[in-house]
Amino acid sequence: MTPTEHLDQLLARPEPLLALAPMQDVTDLAFWRLMARYGGADVYYTEYFRVHPDSHLDKPILASITQNPTGRPVVAQMIGNDIPSLVRSAKELQHHEIAAVDLNLGCPAPIVYKKCAGGGLLRDVPRIEGILGALREAVTVKFTVKTRLGFDDTETIDALVPLFAKHGVDLVTIHGRTVTQMYRDGVRYDLIGTATANLPCPVLANGNIGSHLDAEAVTRQTGVRGHMLGRGAIRNPWLFDQIRQHVRGEPVFQPSAADKLAYVEELYETVTLPNTRELDQVNRLKKHLNFFSPGLEDSEGFLNEMRRCTTRSGLLEVCSRFLKV
Secondary structure, eight states: OOHHHHHHHHHHSSSOEEEEOOOTTTSOHHHHHHHHHTTOOSEEEOOOEEOSTTOOOOHHHHHHHHTOOSSSOEEEEEEOOOHHHHHHHHHHHTTSSOSEEEEEEOOOOHHHHTTTOGGGGGGOHHHHHHHHHHHHHHOOSEEEEEEESOSSSSSHHHHHHHHHHHTTOSEEEEESSOTTTTTOSOOOHHHHHHHHHTOSSOEEEESSOOSHHHHHHHHHHHOOSEEEESHHHHHOTTHHHHHHHHHHTOOOOOOOHHHHHHHHHHHHHHHOOTTOOHHHHHHHHHHHHGGGOTTOTTHHHHHHHHHHOOSHHHHHHHHHHHTTO
């Protein structure tokens, strides 16, 4: 079975399709391996391959594809705006075991959008159409798109939906915020629902889905085919299985404080690089722990103390205290 056939098989099931969101410098090969041990996603999106006239496929990101430890389909995500380069990279990626090529239209990092890439492309819909047409012709596996609603307004999604349909996009993930909104409150699930109703392809919802009850409510409101989980899965690796258990009417696993601390210890080992100073290892973990604060009784206290830690033992002590071990 090819990766594309595997993805088709997963989409044919009645259960929601669950994807791990691509998060740059976070959801790498080692993190995929860790997620898979906790049940994991149905499909994994790579960190984005930066594409420009002088680009080459990033080897550490490519390793997520060539060494895929999950047993699940992989979607290779690209970011860029140069059509010949995007076409070249899409063709190169299809020499590897991928289920789909994904175009990033949503990255909100200023260093990206100021170059008219990622979320910055949402200010240039005609250029997006040119990219969609060229990639649809070049991609023989599934062609997917991850987008936000718009750059600084929510009307752009209304212009994009007919273009996605026109160019035969096979699956669309919609993050229900604008680029300038970043990750602040106010996810527009109603607009995800409107887009879903007007698209002939499956849609995944993305944005603030942190529990199985969130997933159920968003599915009911929007009619999406599934969910893309990012920050929620980082702080709760059981989330994928919890959603599955809830959908099946089974008891939903609730991790104890000890379970959570054991996960933090595994996460520390996962992000640790060989021959790295302890301080650098601690600082690498902090990038992940920043996503742990939602749901904690004293989220600000946790963040303040965690960010001041300089040793592994100090970091685990803070986590132990705030996770109520």
